[in-house]
Amino acid sequence: MAKRQVFGEEAKSLKSAHRRMAKVIISTKNERGKYAFKETMVDQESVQDFLQKNKS
Numbered sequence: 001m002a003k004r005q006v007f008g009e010e011a012k013s014l015k016s017a018h019r020r021m022a023k024v025i026i027s028t029k030n031e032r033g034k035y036a037f038k039e040t041m042v043d044q045e046s047v048q049d050f051l052q053k054n055k056s
Contacts, residue, residue, distance in 0.1 A: 020044040026054055 022044045028036050042050045 022047050024050060 020043070021041050024040050024042055024047060026038045026040075028038070030036060040050070
């Protein structure tokens, strides 16, 4: 069975309800020379802010 398609204002409200997320992986080097990785999920609009705050 096919899904019923939604048009108009209802479609806009459903689309805006979905949050677009991005996976950000930050690498750090410890004192032994090994790399450690940290994964986080952030909103797609705030990726640049997140990277600026976590720069070393």
